[in-house]
Amino acid sequence: MLERFRALSHLVLGPVARWLIRHGVSPDVVTVAGTAGVVLGALICFPQGWLWQGVLIVTVFVVSDMIDGLMAKTTGTASPWGAFLDSTSDRLGDAAVFGGILLFFAYRQDSTLWAAVALAGLVFGQWTSYVKARAESLGFTCGGGLAARADRLVIVLVGAFLAGLGVPYVLEAAMALLAVTSMITVFQRIEQVRRQAKGPRGAQDSHGPGAAHGQPV
Numbered sequence: 001m002l003e004r005f006r007a008l009s010h011l012v013l014g015p016v017a018r019w020l021i022r023h024g025v026s027p028d029v030v031t032v033a034g035t036a037g038v039v040l041g042a043l044i045c046f047p048q049g050w051l052w053q054g055v056l057i058v059t060v061f062v063v064s065d066m067i068d069g070l071m072a073k074t075t076g077t078a079s080p081w082g083a084f085l086d087s088t089s090d091r092l093g094d095a096a097v098f099g100g101i102l103l104f105f106a107y108r109q110d111s112t113l114w115a116a117v118a119l120a121g122l123v124f125g126q127w128t129s130y131v132k133a134r135a136e137s138l139g140f141t142c143g144g145g146l147a148a149r150a151d152r153l154v155i156v157l158v159g160a161f162l163a164g165l166g167v168p169y170v171l172e173a174a175m176a177l178l179a180v181t182s183m184i185t186v187f188q189r190i191e192q193v194r195r196q197a198k199g200p201r202g203a204q205d206s207h208g209p210g211a212a213h214g215q216p217v
Ligand SMILES: CCCCCCCC/C=C\CCCCCCCC(=O)OC[C@H](COP(=O)(O)O[C@@H]1[C@H](O)[C@H](OP(=O)(O)O)[C@@H](O)[C@H](O)[C@H]1O)OC(=O)CCCCCCC/C=C\CCCCCCCC
Pocket: 002, 003, 004, 005, 006, 009, 055, 056, 059, 060, 062, 063, 065, 066, 069, 086, 087, 088, 090, 125, 128, 129, 130, 132, 133, 144, 147, 148, 149, 150, 153, 154, 157, 158, 161
């Protein structure tokens, strides 16, 4: 849903991207530093119960994920390597955010139930991204759905921020919403691929969908 704001985010973050380029920073450095900041911020703050503080730190670094691509496009250096580094780093950042919340529920709230719901959010979120990656590796078109990555991040970060300010049950509600919407997104994406695979061009086209069948990813 938030993907539609990508152009707007480029407008806002353009000056930051150009400032970094002028100072000789490369998109890869932003990708790696941004991921490290998300991982450290989430895994240090959330398990300690420093929720709103953790959200502020994670938000600053997660926004760098929009800046690296913008820098690469602005400098004409967008590359398959950059796309690979960006996407694989995203998975680590997501795992740290949801893992941090899981540890918060397990150790600060003593709640196995909500830790399990956070785990479900993590698993369905990573599954969502893997379905897209595997589908694209096989030549299918796949993406979107109810809860893509930006949607998932905004839900978990807003929930954690408000919980940190003392709003009751908001993080639990956010995690339940995420588990359900991410699961629905997985099925929406699988259905997209199934329709293409079973459609008229389906698996016979050696250059289109199905061309890379059997190649493990
Ligand atoms: C007084 C101060 C108050 C401060 C309040 C703080 C509260 C903070 C709460 C929330 C803020 C959260 C903002 C986080 C926004 C995160 C958006 C983001 O990172 O999007 C990343 C995404 C980059 O996409 P990629 O192409 O790099 O990634 C792909 C994606 O991962 C795919 O995943 P999939 O969907 O398949 O699961 C992968 O498949 C693919 O491999 C991978 O490459 O960027 C976008 O999507 C662009 C659109 C983003 C639009 C963001 C809008 C943000 C809206 C609200 C923000 C609220 C304002 C907060 C301001 C805080 C300022 C400090």
